[in-house]
Each structure stands twice: as C-alpha cells, then as structure tokens.
Amino acid sequence: MRILLTYISVVLLWSTTPLAIKWSGEGPGFLFGVTSRMSIGTLCLLLYVGLMRKAIPLHRKAILTYCAVALQIYGAMLPTYWASQFLPSGWISVVSGLTPLMTAIFSAIFLRERSLTLGKLFAYSLGLGGLSVIFGSALQISVQAAFGIGALLLSTIFQATSSVGIKRINAKLPALIQVMGGLLISTPLYVITWVIIDKGQIPTALSITALASILYLGVIATTLGFIFYYYLLTHLTATRVSLINLVSPVLALLVGHFFNNEHLTLKVLFGTLLIISALFIHEIFERLPAFKSKQKQSP
Numbered sequence: 001m002r003i004l005l006t007y008i009s010v011v012l013l014w015s016t017t018p019l020a021i022k023w024s025g026e027g028p029g030f031l032f033g034v035t036s037r038m039s040i041g042t043l044c045l046l047l048y049v050g051l052m053r054k055a056i057p058l059h060r061k062a063i064l065t066y067c068a069v070a071l072q073i074y075g076a077m078l079p080t081y082w083a084s085q086f087l088p089s090g091w092i093s094v095v096s097g098l099t100p101l102m103t104a105i106f107s108a109i110f111l112r113e114r115s116l117t118l119g120k121l122f123a124y125s126l127g128l129g130g131l132s133v134i135f136g137s138a139l140q141i142s143v144q145a146a147f148g149i150g151a152l153l154l155s156t157i158f159q160a161t162s163s164v165g166i167k168r169i170n171a172k173l174p175a176l177i178q179v180m181g182g183l184l185i186s187t188p189l190y191v192i193t194w195v196i197i198d199k200g201q202i203p204t205a206l207s208i209t210a211l212a213s214i215l216y217l218g219v220i221a222t223t224l225g226f227i228f229y230y231y232l233l234t235h236l237t238a239t240r241v242s243l244i245n246l247v248s249p250v251l252a253l254l255v256g257h258f259f260n261n262e263h264l265t266l267k268v269l270f271g272t273l274l275i276i277s278a279l280f281i282h283e284i285f286e287r288l289p290a291f292k293s294k295q296k297q298s299p
Contacts, residue, residue: 003235006228010244013225015251018092019260020221022084024213028203030081033214035190038073040218041226042183048223049180056180061171068165069182069230074189075158083148083155087138088262093252095134095152097275100243100282101127102160107237110164123282130274137267163241166233175231183222246279 024033049056056062080092101124131153138145166178173181194200206214232241249272256262 003232006231007244010225010228010232011247011251013221013228014093014244014248016255017217017221017225018084018089018252019255020213020217021081021092022089022260023209024217025081025084025210027205027207027210029198030085031190031194031198032201032203033210033217034077034081035187035194036214037217037222038077038183038187038190040215041222042187044219044223045176045180045183049176054174054177056177056184057173061169062173062177062181064169065166065171065173065178066181066185068162068169069178070185070189071165072159072162073182073226074186076155076162078190078193079151079155079158083151086142086144086148087152088256089260090249090253090256090262090264091134091138091149091268092152094249094268094272094275095131095149096156096159097246097249097272097279098127098131098153099156099159099163100246100279102156103163104282106160106164107167110168119284120282123278125278126274126281127278130271130276130278133267133271133274137265137271163233166230167237172234175227175229175234178230178234179223179226182226243279243283246276246283249276 021033024030024037028036080096084092104120105124131149135146135149138149229241232244253262253264253268253272257264
C-alpha cells in the first residue's frame with residue numbers, strides 16, 4: 001500500500017510540475033527559476049536531515065550514486081527548463097514519456113534486463129512515431145520550439161542513464177540520502193551556471209504566479225517528488241518506475257489546457273496517443289514472460 005500511494009503521489013506531482021516549471025521562469029528567467037528551486041529544496045532537505053540527525057555516507061558507492069542522481073537533477077532538468085520557454089507545458093511531460101523506452105534500452109545493455117523483445121521493439125517504433133508527430137508540430141510553431149523538443153529528448157536520455165546507473169551501482173541508500181547527495185552536487189552547478197550565463201542577476205520583482213511556482217517546486221516537487229521517486233526506484237525495477245510517464249503526460253496536457261489556456265491540436269493529441277500506446281504495449285510485454293512462466297507451472 002505504501003508503494004502504491006507513493007506511486008500515485010509521484011504521478012500527480014509529475015503532472016503538475018511542467019506547468020509550474022513554465023510559470024516559474026516567466027519573468028525571472030528559467031535559470032533563476034531552476035536555481036531558486038534547487039536551492040530551496042536543498043535547504044529544506046538539509047534542515048530535515050539535521051533535525052533527524054541522519055548521516056550522509058561518503059563511501060565510494062554512495063558518491064557514485066550521488067553523481068548518478070545529479071545527472072538527473074542537473075543534466076536532465078536544465079534542458080527541460082530551457083525548453084519550457086518555447087513549448088506548451090504539457091509537451092514537456094509528453095516527450096518525457098519516452099523515458100521508459102530509453103530506460104528499457106539502457107537496462108538491456110547495462111543491467112541485462114529482457115527489454116529488447118520484438119514486441120517491445122514495436123512499442124519503441126510507436127514511441128518514435130509519436131515523437132516525430134510532436135516534433136512536426138513544434139516546427140510549425142518555431143525553430144526554437146523544435147530545438148526545445150531536442151532538448152527534452154536529451155533530458156530523457158540523461159534521466160534514463162541516471163535511473164539505470166543507480167540500479168547498477170546498487171548502493172542500497174535511503175531515498176532521502178540519495179536526493180540529498182544529488183542536490184549537494186547539483187545546486188552549486190546551477191548557481192555557477194546562473195552566475196556565468198545570467199551574471200547572477202536577481203529579479204527586482206516577481207509575480208505571485210512565478211513566486212508560488214518556485215516555492216511549490218522547491219518545497220514540494222523537489223523534496224517530496226525526488227524522495228518518492230528514488231524510494232520507488234529502490235523498491236521497483238528502473239523500467240517499471242519510469243512507467244509513471246504512462247499517465248502523467250495526459251494529465252499534464254489537461255492541466256496546461258485548463259489552467260494555462262494551452263491549445264490542444266489534433267497532431268499533438270495523435271502524437272501523445274502514439275507515445276501512450278507505445279508505453280502501454282511496452283508494459284504488456286513487460287508482464288508477458290511472467291505470465292507465460294505461470295502458465296507453464298500450472299497443472
């Protein structure tokens with residue numbers, strides 16, 4: 001039951017995070033938005049870790065795990081925030097829905113999971129078809145929007161690499177410690193990036209929407225979101241955890257449509273349908289070997 005509730009919480013968080021990401025960068029700029037978010041999240045977790053008197057291990061596997069987590073928190077989130085300037089918020093979740101397919105490929109290579117069967121290859125083809133449709137829609141908006149899709153695709157690669165890396169290192173660290181270690185590496189990198197590119201300029205005024213979004217992302221999405229995510233990653237396979245993207249793209253599109261007046265075109269809906277279908281078929285073939293083995297064992 002605990003894992004199920006955590007799973008549902010992550011789905012809801014991931015469905016609302018794309019719009020919050022977009023709102024947090026409107027006015028202050030995307031670098032200030034993401035740097036503020038990670039700084040707030042780091043402070044919240046440091047306070048919690050201090051109050052609970054939890055130690056942060058520094059052995060070799062722990063440090064490697066923190067680096068793998070940082071690959072997602074910094075490597076995957078930075079291009080996502082950049083892309084949010086040019087794309088509707090719902091698209092962020094839709095393209096991120098390809099993460100399970102990326103994860104399955106990397107899991108087959110590095111974890112030797114059975115992720116490249118013919119059925120799953122068909123699912124990957126559908127996913128690529130959906131991505132092509134979304135990319136075509138982005139081109140109709142602007143060249144920058146098309147580059148935004150490319151940035152989101154790069155983000156999915158980093159996220160999949162991070163997930164598989166954590167499973168392969170297998171340091172058996174609590175989710176809270178994994179996130180804390182990853183943030184301690186990522187947050188200074190964000191500050192450095194913000195200082196170099198934006199000269200460390202602090203906006204003189206913040207809209208209520210931007211401020212609320214930054215606080216939501218920093219206090220809730222970064223702390224609870226990442227902790228819940230890595231808790232699931234510790235107890236489930238990397239491919240199964242990434243299937244959270246099966247539901248969140250549809251919810252994110254609806255959230256963007258109803259709360260930010262983002263237009264839903266037939267092409268975008270069709271591309272989303274292809275990606276969701278790919279994930280659904282992938283899930284079926286994920287369960288199929290176990291089903292066959294049960295059938296063989298039955299009298």
